[in-house]
Amino acid sequence: MKLKQLEGLLGTLQQFSHPKVELEQYPTGPHIASRLLYTAENTFGDISGKVVADFGCGCGTLGVASTLVGAEQVIGIDIDPESLEIASINAVEMELDIDFIRCDINKLRWRDHWIDTVVMNPPFGTRRKGSDMEFLAMALKVASGAVYSLHKTTTRDYIKRTALRDCNARSAEVLCQLRFDVPQLYKFHKKKEVDIAVDLWRFEPCEKIMIV
Amino acid sequence: MRLLTHNMLASNVKGVTNGFPLRLEAEKWAEKEVELNADFLRHMFSKIEWKALAGAARAVGYGELPDEADASMLDSEDFLRRFHHALLEIHVEEGALVCPESGRRFPINKGIPNMLLHEDEI
Numbered sequence: 001m002k003l004k005q006l007e008g009l010l011g012t013l014q015q016f017s018h019p020k021v022e023l024e025q026y027p028t029g030p031h032i033a034s035r036l037l038y039t040a041e042n043t044f045g046d047i048s049g050k051v052v053a054d055f056g057c058g059c060g061t062l063g064v065a066s067t068l069v070g071a072e073q074v075i076g077i078d079i080d081p082e083s084l085e086i087a088s089i090n091a092v093e094m095e096l097d098i099d100f101i102r103c104d105i106n107k108l109r110w111r112d113h114w115i116d117t118v119v120m121n122p123p124f125g126t127r128r129k130g131s132d133m134e135f136l137a138m139a140l141k142v143a144s145g146a147v148y149s150l151h152k153t154t155t156r157d158y159i160k161r162t163a164l165r166d167c168n169a170r171s172a173e174v175l176c177q178l179r180f181d182v183p184q185l186y187k188f189h190k191k192k193e194v195d196i197a198v199d200l201w202r203f204e205p206c207e208k209i210m211i212v
Numbered sequence: 213m214r215l216l217t218h219n220m221l222a223s224n225v226k227g228v229t230n231g232f233p234l235r236l237e238a239e240k241w242a243e244k245e246v247e248l249n250a251d252f253l254r255h256m257f258s259k260i261e262w263k264a265l266a267g268a269a270r271a272v273g274y275g276e277l278p279d280e281a282d283a284s285m286l287d288s289e290d291f292l293r294r295f296h297h298a299l300l301e302i303h304v305e306e307g308a309l310v311c312p313e314s315g316r317r318f319p320i321n322k323g324i325p326n327m328l329l330h331e332d333e334i
Contacts, residue, residue, distance in 0.1 A: 049252050051216070072252045073216055073300065084324055097246065097303075099217045103327035107334065109224035109231060114259055 006068060007034035013090045015059050016083065023080055024123035024131070028061045028150075032178050036119060036148055036200055037065040039175055044202070046146045047071050050116035053142065055105055055135055060087030060098065062119045067096040074098045075115070077105060106134050113144035113205065121150045133159075137167040140205040147205065153177055153197040163203055171204040213325055215268045216299045219260055221325070223311035223318075225333050233264035234309035234318070236271040241304045248296045254286050256299065269298040 010030035019025040041047040048070030054063035057076030066074045076098055078084050084100050091098040122135035132151060139147040140163075147169075151159045156174065163169040180196040223231025266277040276294045278285075285291045309318040309325055318327050 049249065049255070051256075072249060073214070075217055075220075079328065088322065088324070097214075097244065099213050100324045101213070101217070101221075101327060102324055103224075104329070107224050107327070107329055109222040110220050111222065111232070111259075111261075114220045 001068060003034055003038050006038060006065060007031060009068060009094070010034055010061055010065055013059060013061055013064060013094075014086050016086070018082070020080060022128075024125075024128075025058060025080070025083070026121075026180075027059060028121040029180070030061070032121075032150065032180060032198070032200075033061045033065045035176070035178060036062065036150070037069050039200065040117065040119065040146070040148050040202075041069045043175075044146065046117045046148075050145070051075070051114075052117045052119060053077065053115045053139075055118055055120035055139055056122055057087055057100070058083045058121075060090045060100075062121060063087065063098050064090055064094055064096060066117075066119055067091075067098060068094075071117075076100045077103050077108070079104050105138050108138055108142065110142045112141060113207075115142045116145045118143045118147045118149075120148070124152055133162055133167060136163060136169075136203070140168040140203060143205050145204075147201075147203040149201045149203065150178075150180070150198045151201060153199050156199055159199075159201065163201075167203075168206045169203045170206045171202075173202050174199045175202055176200050213304045213320060213323055214300055215265060215272075215302055215304075216256070218268050218304075218309070219264055219299075221309065221327070223313065223316065224327060224329060225311055225314050225316050226329075228311060228313045230313050231311055233261065233267065233312070235312060236268045236304065236307065236309060237317075238272045238304050238307040240306040241272045241302055243301055244303060246300050248293065250292055253292055253295055253299070257281075257283060257286060257295070260299070265298060269302070272302050272304065274298055274302065 015027040052066040052071040054076040063076040118139040125132035163172040
């Protein structure tokens with residue numbers, strides 16, 4: 001599938017109707033989602049024929065994108081039932097089979113390294129400090145191949161250091177920088193639209209989990 | 213929820229050490245054909261806990277999986293077809309997953325297992 005075609009399909013997905021600020025629910029836009037999956041598949045071959053998990057899937061954009069580029073099985077996880085309902089509708093409307101689980105990412109108990117690839121747009125950790133790294137540590141525990149994630153460019157050094165030291169990452173690489181359009185979703189947003197620079201990261205997990 | 217996903221999940225209740233596999237109680241399920249990918253099945257075979265898969269398949273009335281399996285069986289087309297069906301073509305819509313140690317029930321509604329814990333279980 002061509003990049004433009006993927007982006008176009010993702011643009012038709014339903015997004016949050018009432019985003020929840022405590023969960024840092026920002027929709028993953030079609031521009032970013034299509035580039036994440038396109039790179040994961042075409043540069044690294046991490047998607048087609050694989051089991052892919054979408055952590056904090058929200059309305060399911062990354063999970064849908066994974067399925068469209070050829071993932072054999074996609075599992076979306078979110079704590080919020082309303083998001084999961086929208087994600088299920090999105091999957092059905094695209095005629096895709098995606099499994100969803102309602103769970104707190106911190107409380108996942110999955111068999112280690114069972115998933116091939118994790119894709120995620122985690123909370124940036126601005127509302128609840130450290131939540132981004134909790135997502136990353138869990139992703140690197142369940143994945144055997146690679147983890148793709150988005151983090152604010154301003155935290156680049158911190159992410160690299162913490163991933164390698166505390167989150168079982170064997171490698172941590174910034175693939176590109178993207179612009180994340182955060183529309184005015186919440187009252188505390190003063191500007192109409194904020195453009196945030198984010199890094200697209202690719203992490204590889206250590207074979208043996210050193211930190212639990 | 214498909215049985216592939218079931219094979220990955222363990223009970224996350226605090227203090228439980230042996231939370232796998234979750235016992236599947238299926239009330240409603242659906243079957244949906246998908247294309248068989250032999251390479252993917254071979255890839256998954258090494259990760260699958262066979263007894264858990266066979267048990268879950270029996271819970272949805274599919275008794276066509278052998279009790280034990282080894283990699284040599286992957287040469288058989290018939291075996292691959294059964295493995296594929298159990299793993300990817302059965303969707304549990306309503307029911308529950310039950311922790312084998314604590315008995316905690318995780319309900320499955322509209323195909324989505326709810327693994328959220330109450331505050332006293334964390």
